[in-house]
Amino acid sequence: MRWWAWRQTPASSPVPDVKLFLMYHPPDYAGALPHSIGLEKGRLGLVHLFAARGQQAQNEVVIAHEALHTFGATDKYDRSTLAPVFPDGYAAPRQEPRYPQSAAELMAGRIPVREGEARIPSNLGETVIGPATAAEIGWAK
Structure with a gap:
């Protein structure tokens, strides 16, 4: 995942402090979403979310949770x-x-x-x- 994140940063752009990749799933996705992850080493994460307007506020909670992992929160x-x-x-x-x-x-x-x-x-x-x-x-x- 770290290699992939590195490859997604254009050489001409500044290196970000944190990279969170948001993967949106259909609102009618069957079952639980895959586990999201935030890594302190490399300060990056992959966050699984529902692509529905009604889920936006709860999605923000998940994003914030995973973002804090990148800064060392357990x-x-x-x-x-x-x-x-x-x-x-x-x-x-x-x-x-x-x-x-x-x-x-x-x-x-x-x-x-x-x-x-x-x-x-x-x-x-x-x-x-x-x-x-x-x-x-x-x-x-």
Whole structure:
């Protein structure tokens, strides 16, 4: 993928800091989209998205998530269940009561609404960058 990305940069243009390749799939695509990936080494990524106007806001969440990977952010969800991991995967881990959360930690990708249940944020306005992610990308110590 790094070689392919290098080949897609014309010699006469400046080298970008980050390259994200967006692969749009038909809105009626059957099943789950392939896993998107953002690589810190080489700062590039391949993001799978739905080509539908109604998906634009959620697509932006996926793009932002993968972009942060290129700066060193790690996932804050359990890979087997896709549930946000407490506390770093919660937008407001100190909130009482804990549920429902009103936003998703961007690198967790889901809003915990009750124990064992989470939903995908509708748009970037329903996401935050938590302290752990901020430290990983150099925004905080």
